[in-house]
Structures are given as structure tokens and as C-alpha cells.
Amino acid sequence: MSDLKITGLHKYYGSFHAVKGIDLEVPSGEFTVLVGPSGCGKSTLLRTIAGLEEASEGTVEIGNKDVTWARPGDRDIAMVFQNYALYPYMNVFENIAFGLRARKFPSAEIDKRVANAAEMLGIGPLLKRLPRELSGGQRQRVAIGRAIVRDARLFLFDEPLSNLDAQLRDDMRVEIKRLHQELGRTMIYVTHDQIEAMTLADRIVLLRDGRIEQLGSPLDLFERPANLFVASFLGSPKMNFIPATLSGNIATLSDGTKLLLAGKREGKAKQAVILGIRPQHIALSGKRVATGHAQVKVTVELVQPTGSRVQVAFPLGGKSIVAELESRGVSKPGEKISIDIDMARAIAIDPQTEKVI
Amino acid sequence: MKNLPFHRRKDVRLALRYLVACLLVVIFVFPVYWLFIISFKTPDEIFAFPPVWYPKSIQFSNYFVLFKDGDAKTVLNSLILATVSTFFAMILGTIAAYSLVRFKTGGENLAVWIISQRMMPPVAIVFPVFLLYVYFGWVDTFFGLILLYTAFNLPYVIWMMRGYIEDIPLELEESALVDGCSRWAVLWKVVMPMARSGLFATAVFTFVFAWNEFLFALVLTRTEVATYTVQVTHYFGGQSNFWAKIAAMSVLGTIPVFIAVATMQRYLVRGISMGAVKG
Amino acid sequence: MTVAAATALRANPDRNFRYWLLTPAIFLLLLVGLFPLFYSLIVSFMRIDMMDTDTSFAGLYNYANLFSDKRLWAALGHTLLITVIALPIELVLGLAMAYLFLEKMPGRQIFISLLILPTIISPIVAGATWRLLFDNRYGPINQVLGWFAGHPVTALWTINPQLVYPAIIFCEIWQWTPFMFLILLAALSNVDRSQTEAAAIDGAGFLRTFRRIVLPAIWPVMAIAILIRGLDLARIFDIIWALTAGGPGTMTETISVYTYSQGFKQFETSYTAAIAFLVIVILTVVVVWAIRRMGLAK
Numbered sequence A: 001m002s003d004l005k006i007t008g009l010h011k012y013y014g015s016f017h018a019v020k021g022i023d024l025e026v027p028s029g030e031f032t033v034l035v036g037p038s039g040c041g042k043s044t045l046l047r048t049i050a051g052l053e054e055a056s057e058g059t060v061e062i063g064n065k066d067v068t069w070a071r072p073g074d075r076d077i078a079m080v081f082q083n084y085a086l087y088p089y090m091n092v093f094e095n096i097a098f099g100l101r102a103r104k105f106p107s108a109e110i111d112k113r114v115a116n117a118a119e120m121l122g123i124g125p126l127l128k129r130l131p132r133e134l135s136g137g138q139r140q141r142v143a144i145g146r147a148i149v150r151d152a153r154l155f156l157f158d159e160p161l162s163n164l165d166a167q168l169r170d171d172m173r174v175e176i177k178r179l180h181q182e183l184g185r186t187m188i189y190v191t192h193d194q195i196e197a198m199t200l201a202d203r204i205v206l207l208r209d210g211r212i213e214q215l216g217s218p219l220d221l222f223e224r225p226a227n228l229f230v231a232s233f234l235g236s237p238k239m240n241f242i243p244a245t246l247s248g249n250i251a252t253l254s255d256g257t258k259l260l261l262a263g264k265r266e267g268k269a270k271q272a273v274i275l276g277i278r279p280q281h282i283a284l285s286g287k288r289v290a291t292g293h294a295q296v297k298v299t300v301e302l303v304q305p306t307g308s309r310v311q312v313a314f315p316l317g318g319k320s321i322v323a324e325l326e327s328r329g330v331s332k333p334g335e336k337i338s339i340d341i342d343m344a345r346a347i348a349i350d351p352q353t354e355k356v357i
Numbered sequence B: 001m002k003n004l005p006f007h008r009r010k011d012v013r014l015a016l017r018y019l020v021a022c023l024l025v026v027i028f029v030f031p032v033y034w035l036f037i038i039s040f041k042t043p044d045e046i047f048a049f050p051p052v053w054y055p056k057s058i059q060f061s062n063y064f065v066l067f068k069d070g071d072a073k074t075v076l077n078s079l080i081l082a083t084v085s086t087f088f089a090m091i092l093g094t095i096a097a098y099s100l101v102r103f104k105t106g107g108e109n110l111a112v113w114i115i116s117q118r119m120m121p122p123v124a125i126v127f128p129v130f131l132l133y134v135y136f137g138w139v140d141t142f143f144g145l146i147l148l149y150t151a152f153n154l155p156y157v158i159w160m161m162r163g164y165i166e167d168i169p170l171e172l173e174e175s176a177l178v179d180g181c182s183r184w185a186v187l188w189k190v191v192m193p194m195a196r197s198g199l200f201a202t203a204v205f206t207f208v209f210a211w212n213e214f215l216f217a218l219v220l221t222r223t224e225v226a227t228y229t230v231q232v233t234h235y236f237g238g239q240s241n242f243w244a245k246i247a248a249m250s251v252l253g254t255i256p257v258f259i260a261v262a263t264m265q266r267y268l269v270r271g272i273s274m275g276a277v278k279g
Numbered sequence C: 001m002t003v004a005a006a007t008a009l010r011a012n013p014d015r016n017f018r019y020w021l022l023t024p025a026i027f028l029l030l031l032v033g034l035f036p037l038f039y040s041l042i043v044s045f046m047r048i049d050m051m052d053t054d055t056s057f058a059g060l061y062n063y064a065n066l067f068s069d070k071r072l073w074a075a076l077g078h079t080l081l082i083t084v085i086a087l088p089i090e091l092v093l094g095l096a097m098a099y100l101f102l103e104k105m106p107g108r109q110i111f112i113s114l115l116i117l118p119t120i121i122s123p124i125v126a127g128a129t130w131r132l133l134f135d136n137r138y139g140p141i142n143q144v145l146g147w148f149a150g151h152p153v154t155a156l157w158t159i160n161p162q163l164v165y166p167a168i169i170f171c172e173i174w175q176w177t178p179f180m181f182l183i184l185l186a187a188l189s190n191v192d193r194s195q196t197e198a199a200a201i202d203g204a205g206f207l208r209t210f211r212r213i214v215l216p217a218i219w220p221v222m223a224i225a226i227l228i229r230g231l232d233l234a235r236i237f238d239i240i241w242a243l244t245a246g247g248p249g250t251m252t253e254t255i256s257v258y259t260y261s262q263g264f265k266q267f268e269t270s271y272t273a274a275i276a277f278l279v280i281v282i283l284t285v286v287v288v289w290a291i292r293r294m295g296l297a298k
């Protein structure tokens, strides 16, 4: 069963085409993250699901009911906003109870639910306070509390953590993940932060320019990106891209380095490609080369320790390549080292279509 | 002043500022003082030559006369007219402003047309309206004057509230919509409370305007709903022995606005500056 | 029927909400805005007066009369005279007062509260008050002047043709300078301090700083204050009514007072409508010109 089904959805703002034909089905209980660069239409898509924007074309079904023209309040959804959307003139209790009061719940039920939600989020002692007397993180919890008391079918989040500082953001991310496990509800979460997307999602929907670029589990997208954009958007540090010439399984870089790609390829004539290699898929050479790995000697240009690991930059194939290596055996700039590239996980991209071959 | 040490120069400056400030207060408040004391004077004191600058004793007989003759009822009329028309102007103006801001209804043109109605000279309006009211039998009724005051204050309310509503974060309203509020409920439960200080500031002005209004009241009232401003002018033209009544009636009519403004002082000051900045 | 076609038949259930919100306000605005305009326009082409109700089309008869109506042009002149004298004085005085109270000082709020008293009382009461103050025999003004003159002064402020305009303008300034003061005080408080301080450090004098930095910063607010007060002055009625009732004779009759007396004393219905229309046209032209001139239009 699916909680949300979107068919052929378009959204125009005047003549500006913000969402360009989205089809999406979200199974019950799944945590779906809409991710993409800022301005790609994530919020627009989410707000159309919520009914805060009118769909220009296409349909939205929630719980197998067509709600394309239903009021937001009639869609059985709850939403958490980026700026918390707390009412400054109401205390925390009233803020959380607002949705229940709007739906005329009996007050005993309201007390019970608010107490429950407050305990779940650890904001029990704050119920009498006004929003301005709370810290950013506490406000965010109240905003989430407002949504979860409603016990809606679908939970929508629009960049809920982007106003928090880095430490709090990490904590809240864990919190949201835990809530999803406890509540087992279908959640749709918008973010422009690919790390948030990777860590939270059961499934990622990667958007660009109003279209879905790729859709799948975080690992799917990370390991098997469909095109250049997906490959470059996900992962940190970013994937390395090196122009090369491919004939058969052999990729030749501009400096003459030859790398052997894994898998069987139709050995056509020579073809220009872009080789994609993740920094995580490069390691210092061990005693022996594993199958499917290529060994290359390079000269270190730059060393950036990140704590447990170290980022090393070196030139290869006319490009500056970044590798993420173990801290042990750290090298200094100028040093010559030998590295192993996991070619089974490297990708080749057609420079014309930007699709992965 | 040049050869004084710096901190002394500052003291002198401050002292001068106080001096000028006190002088200004005397100039601007003295007429009000004079009005008040005349209302407390006996006829002998009023017509003493040279004038008496402060009464020997405060006596209220001038006010008793107004209450005995029923003239004081006009203050009540003013109160009813100003309160009710302010209430309606605030409600209707605020929801209209909300429509202009949130839905851009009518675009910039409608907004400009609305504020341009504020420029209408009352004297050009009052004559056609008078004939219309005669036709409908609305002259000298609360309904007629409330309708007119409400309408006349609307452009101001809409213009002011537009500014305040623009400052309300859209997310608060959207959140309420998602929570199951109807559009109307969002207005009452989110927009109105969020615009509270703006509502007060604007309401003070609307109230003071309706309270002090004269021309419409002069033309459209007779006896039933005559306002205190009209009543004050009824004492003009007669002999000087109406002085006591003019003063007492004016004081009766002025005290309520003083109270309204004093309790709303902070909204009022904000309202004046906001109106200018945003208007 | 396909799904797409089915949805196309339905629409946003709240689509009319925005119009419901505006309907009552628009209705009322038509009552005070459009109705008098159209009424005046139509009736001004007829010949209705106290004696006669002739609703046939009279052409430009009433408008032709406007041009030969000396009292009308005199009234326009009186209105202009009061406006061009009172408005600059209110502006300069209000600005000076705003500067006086710009810096914090103990008791500042109390001073401000007292100073705005004149503005919140009714213009009718203001006029009445000054009538009492100006009284030739029992008023305090002549007495104070007598102290300075060294002999009793018995100036007939509201009757003497030489003194009646000063009296009106004095009352007007007294009532409305505080309004200017409050607005300009708010505007001055919003001027960026670091800019004026930087100018002071650069050695710019007060006038130079005012012209170059302060005036441009407060101009949008000041322009609106001028516009509001200018419009009020152009429509001035209450204070005149209470102080002189247009007298002596018709010496202080403003356009509003004149229109009123044509309509409600002479019952010149059609002619009053023509005057009303003329007033609306003049004001509109002046306001549009002023908005352009002062750079307020977007």
C-alpha cells in the first residue's frame, strides 16, 4: 500500500515552470528524502503535496484518496516548517495542542497526547514557556511535537534543521530518525544537504530543475549514480572526474596512465569518457593489489587532515584528484606515494549525454 | 560656552534643552488649561476683567447644567458612534487588507485606488451622501453615521493594516492550515493575534478621528444622534454667557480621547510613525 | 473519464475566499468614494436649486458659472493662503522640536505626551478654545499683550480683517505642529547614527550634515507628512467654523466652508455638485503632481 502517489505533477508560477512532471509513489512507513540544489523545486513539490500550493497539472493521492483539490487540513498530513512556525503569543502546550483544538478534540485527549509528545521529545518541563523563552533546538522540538501529536498519515518536513548550528543539527537528525522508527509513519523530508539525505533516507529522490534525476536507496545513488549530476551531487568530498579515452575496458588518461575498468564492455572503437572515482574508493597501496584495483604512483600536492582520516590531493590525468586515506602513513606534500583505485566502483560517463555508461 | 570644560558644556546644553522644552509645554498646553479652568469657573470669574488665571474654587455647576438639560447625552452618542464604527472599520479593513496582502487581490492598482479614497474632501462627499440618506431615511440615525464613519475610515485602516500583515510570517498561517483550520479560522486565530499591536495603534486613530469628526455629524444628525462636537457649536453665536457651556462640553468631549490616548500611548506613537513610514 | 479530466472539473474550495474578504470594504468605499463622484457629475449637469427641480440636461451651465463666481475663487484663494503659510511653519517648527527631543533626556516621554495634546483634541474644540483665548476683553491673550505694550490691548482677533488670518493660522499651527513633530521625531530617530557621526568627524557643519545625510534619509517620511497635512489644510473646515465661521463677511471663507454654505444654506444642489466636482479634480491633480514632484511614486 502506498501513502502517497503523485502522477504527472506540474507547477507553474505564472510562466515559470517550477515542477516539470513528477511521478512518485511512496510506500507506507517509508522515510523519503527530497534532495537537490537550492531552487530545484523541492519546497514547491512538498507544498503541493500539502495543498499549500495548487497543482497546475497532475494529481496527488494520499492514502489512495485523490486530494489534488482538498484543503490542507483535509489531507491527513502534518508538517514541520523551516522557521518552526510557532505562535509567539501561545505557550508550548498551546502550540502543540493547536492542531488538536482546531479539530475539536476533547480536552482530556489533548492533555494526554501533548504529554506523550512532550515526553517523547524531552520537552515536558517547558510546556508553560513561551516560544521566545526557548533555544533554537527546543523550538525545533516543539515544532516537531506539534506535528506528531496529530498522528497524521503523512509527515512533511521542509528543511527543519537548516536554522540550527552544526552540533544541534546532528543531534536532531538522530532524534528524527528515532521518531520515525518509533512512530512508523510515512515521512517526506526536504533538504538541500546531501549528508542529511544520506543518513536519514530509506529512499532518496534527487531533484534538479523541477525533474527527478534519480530515485533509490542512499547506497544505490552513491554506488550507482545514473548520471554526472547525481554522481557529483552526492558524496563528500566530491567524486573526482577525469577525462579519459575508453577502448574496451581500458581507460587511458591524458597523461598516458592506463586504468582497467571492471565488468565486460562491448569493445567498440575509441570513445571519449569522463571517469568518476570517489575519494573513498582510493587507498594507500598495501602489500598486494586486490583484484579489480589499479595501482598508480602519484606525487602529493596537498594534505588536509579531517581527524580520523586525511584528504590528500594529487595530480592525475591533468586533474587534481582528492583521495580520502587512513591517517596512518600520512604523507607530506611533495612526497611520492603509491595508491590503489577500486576500479570496480569507478564509473564511466558519456560526456555528451552525461549518462553513466 | 566655548571656553567651558566639556562636561560643563554638556550640562549647559541640557539645561537649555529643558528650558526650551518647558517653554514649549507652556505654549502648547496652556490653551487646554484655559479651557479646563473656564469650565470650573463661576460666571463672575469668567467675565472678570482682567481675566482670572486660576479659579478660587473648583465648582461643577457648569457640568450639572449640561447633565440636567440632557446636553451631556451627546458625549454618549459620540462614544457609541466612535466605538461601533471603529469596531467595524477595524474588522472590515483588516480582512480587506489581508486579502490585498496574501492573495494580491486586484494587484497594486486596487491598493492605490483604496488609499486614494482617503483624499476625498469630506465636503464633496457629504452633500450627495446627505441626499442619499434623506432618500433612505437614514439621517439622524446611528446606523447612517456609523456606516459613513466606517466607510470613511476604511482606507486608512486598510493601508495601515497592510503594513502590519505583511510582517506576519506566512509559515504561521500555513502551519495552521495544515493543522486543520479553515481560512476564516486562520484569520481569527493567527492573523488577528499576530497583528495585535498594529490593530490597537490603528484603532486609536480611527477612534479619535470618529470621535472628533464634525462636518458629517453636522449635516447628518439632528437631535437623536447629535455628537458632542455638534453640541459645542450650538452654543456659538449666542451671547458670551454660553462660554461656560462651551468649555464644559468641550472638556466632557475631550476627556475620553485623553483617556483613550493615554492608555494606548505606546501604540499611538508607533502608529503615527508606522503610518508615515509605511503609508 | 480519465483522472486528469475529473480533477480539471474540480477546483480550489477556497478560491472565492479572497473576494469575500474584500466585498464589504469595497461596497462601503463605493458609497463614500464612487457614488458621490458620479452623483456630483450627473447632478452638476442639471438645474436643481431651492426653487426648482429641473432634471433635464443643462449642459455646462453650472460649470460656466464657476468661472464668474468671485466668491468661489476668493474661497480658493483663502484656502491657498492658509495652506502656504501654515504648512511651512508647521514643518520647520515640528522639525526643530523633533531635534530638541531627539537625544534622550530624563522626562522626555512626559514632555512628548504633553506636547501632543493639541493634536488629539477635536478641531472644533481647538477652534472653540482659541475663541475663548482670543476674546478681546475676557481672553488672556490681549491681557498678556497688554503687559508688554504697557497699556490695555483690545484687539478684535476674530473680527478685525487684519488679525483674523493670523488668528486662524495660529490656531492651526498650535493644533498640528505636534503632529509634524511626532512624525519627524520618529523619522529622525531612524536615521543611521554612524552616518551623521562620520560626517561630524569629517568636519561637516550642522546644515551640511542635514542637507546631505539627514534630509535624504527622512525625506520619504517627511514628504508623506507634508502631503497629509497639505491635504488636510486644503480641506480645512472645522477650525474656521468654530473660530470665525468664515467671517467677517466672507473674508475667511475657505473652499470647504463655501461649498457647505452653497449646499446647505442656499440649497443650490446642482451648483454645489459642480463645485464638489471641481474640488475633487483640483485636489486630485495637485496630489498627483505632488506625489510625482516629491518622488513618492514608484
Ligand SMILES: Nc1ncnc2c1ncn2[C@@H]1O[C@H](COP(=O)(O)OP(=O)(O)O)[C@@H](O)[C@H]1O
Residues within 6 Å of the ligand: A013, A016, A018, A036, A037, A038, A039, A040, A041, A042, A043, A044, A045
Ligand atoms: N511563489 C513563487 N512565485 C514565483 N516563483 C516561485 C515561488 N516559489 C518558488 N518559486 C521559484 O520556484 C523555484 C523552486 O522553488 P523552491 O521549491 O522553493 O526551491 P527549493 O528546492 O530551494 O525549495 C525557484 O526558482 C523559485 O524561485
Ligand SMILES: [Mg+2]
Residues within 6 Å of the ligand: A042, A043, A044, A159
Ligand atoms: Mg526550499
